[in-house]
Amino acid sequence: MTDAPRATRGRPRVGSPALLEEAAFELFLENGYAGTTVEQISTRAGVSRNTFFNYFTAKSDVFWVGLDASIDRVAASLDVSSGGGDARSTEALRDSLLRAAKLLGPSDVPWVLTHFELIGSTHEVMASAIGRATRLSSVIERGLGDSAPAAVSRSLAFACVAAVVAAMTSWAEAGPGRGSLAPHLEQALSPVLTGFTAP
Known part of the structure; x- marks a missing residue:
């Protein structure tokens, strides 16, 4: 009779975006951004340079891990809710952006x-x-x-991006008690969407 296979825990995965972020930020504080190399970040994180490039295409990408994930969420949400008339699309856009923003808490500021x-x-x-x-x-x-x-959709898209940038800036400036990004985004986004849906 053969022994049943034993459940074993695999070796923890070496490297992750979060680990590389942490190493990068430590080095940026020590050496400045310009004085820090990808090699130094990789060494500090205990991974190879190739592992860094498995996650990021450039050193500056470490700043945007949370934002990139949020854009992915918005894209998936809009793909699911696409269709319908102008009002529905604008409402779906608002909901998708705010839903992603609610997942970004005080410690998630880039x-x-x-x-x-x-x-x-x-x-x-x-x-x-x-x-x-x-x-x-x-x-x-x-x-x-x-x-x-097309021109209206493009204008609305750029206006919404401006609202996101304004919201993220005020969110960052609000300090440790800032809460989630959502209220900042709702304040910046509401007049934009109201203007585009007004008769």
């Missing part, structure tokens, strides 16, 4: 927003932020589908 003076306005960081804004606007525009003329 590190770069609370340490911008340390990081500085580097081209790489700005390009990574613009990349996320462009992706979010594309997600929104695609989610709106044919509910409005």
Whole structure:
């Protein structure tokens, strides 16, 4: 009779976005952003350089792990709720954005927003932020589908991205008692959506 296979716990996965984020932020505080390399981040996290690039395409990507996940959630939500008339699409957009924002609590503020003076306005960081804004606007525009003329959908998408940026800035500035992103986003987003749905 053969022994039943024993349940064994596998070795913990080496490396993760969170582990690399933590190592990067420690090094940014010690050496500044420009003075920190991907190799140093990988070494501090105890992983290879290749492992870093399994998760990120550039050093600046470590700032946006939570935001990237939120954009993914908005995209999935809008894909599920796509269709219907203009009012329904605008309401679905609002719900999708606020639902994602509610999942971002006080400790989820992108590190770069609370340490911008340390990081500085580097081209790489700005390009990574613009990349996320462009992706979010594309997600929104695609989610709106044919509910409005292309120019209107594009304008609404860019206006919503501006509201998200304004909300994230006020959220970061609110300090440790800031709560979730949702109330900040609702305040910034409401006049935008009201303006686009007004007769």
